Amino acid sequence: MSIDTTRGRRGRLDQEAVLRAAEVLVDRDGYDALTMTSLAAELDARVSSLYNHVANLEDLRALIQVRAMRMLGEHVRAAAMGHAGAEGLRALSHALRSFARSHPQRYAALTRPPIDREAFFSAALDAIEALAVMVRSAGLPEDRLIQTGLAVFAALHGFVSLEVAGYFGDLSGTSGEVDLDQVYAEVIDGAVTAASLETSH
Template sequence: MTIDTSHGRRARLDQEAVLQAAEALVDRDGYDALTMTSLAAELDARVSSLYNHVANLEDLRALIQVRAMRTLGEHVRSAAMGHAGADGLRTLSHEFRAYARSNPHRYAALTRPPIDPEAFYAAALTAIEALAVMVRSAGLAEEQLLRTGMSIFAALHGFVSLEVAGYFGDMSGVNTPGVDLDAVYEQVIDGAVTAAVPEAAH
């Protein structure tokens, strides 16, 4: 990230600039590679100057988690608009995977235990409500929403986290001929959705 002005003077840092640089570093090197020293090098700044904008490394990691969660929520909410029930759950599921594949290290960050639970869960409300709308529209009673939403998330996260971590490797290789990861994910979605939606009939 460049922080020099056109006049050759170092631009003034603020929290947004620090956070954007941290996100760029995470995207490139991974969440665990983020340190105040590596971030200072990214910004061509002194480590001490970073503490004018974030309290410490944990505070910075919390900001990354919160923004990643908020962004995921915005993605799934936008994708789910105009859909309902099982169709909406499938659409939401595909957007969930798309976000994780496009932002694997930020996805890994937001699925770690939250550093700032209050801010994190506030940021998660958009994604939670998008999922709840789909589940409600499938006919489930209010008392079933939380359990059903958690089960759907657990199923999707199980596949997606393995995929973005590289666990499946090259599924077109000689050890797994003909395996289509998209088809596998569709099967995961089918299991998650059919486990939720039939309950509406009872």
């Protein structure tokens, strides 16, 4: 089913419409499946008309990464507000997982090597600052913030990326019925403990 077929050949496309349609395709088919041809079909437009709004496929994918990163940043910043230290890290961790589960394909896109590094890291400031505030409020010295923040994110991302990729499959029938929520809680505890150990050092 195409998106808003009154657009496209009638000349009503703009960049926002193109990007929203591209995000629908990414959500449905995956980041790697996105092509200018599939996007034109989704918009009931000519491929050539899309180039009035994005330079090429690489530019389109870069914009999707940036928008996904900005969206994640807003999500984790809102979740972290009013929290600090270990409690804040846990709130941020659950927000990261929630975003990835709600938007698995966009999460996969934003964790790829950034195409437009400057725009991507500018969009990442909310997420970076939210994590830094939580780690800083745990008492970590400034010269350890980046390294510890990366370690925390790597631990969380390891679980979340495996989960949204379907790696864990259906574990409900395994011995003891594995509780993935509890597994993630243990991952968070490990990340929080690591940050606390860095603080004590």
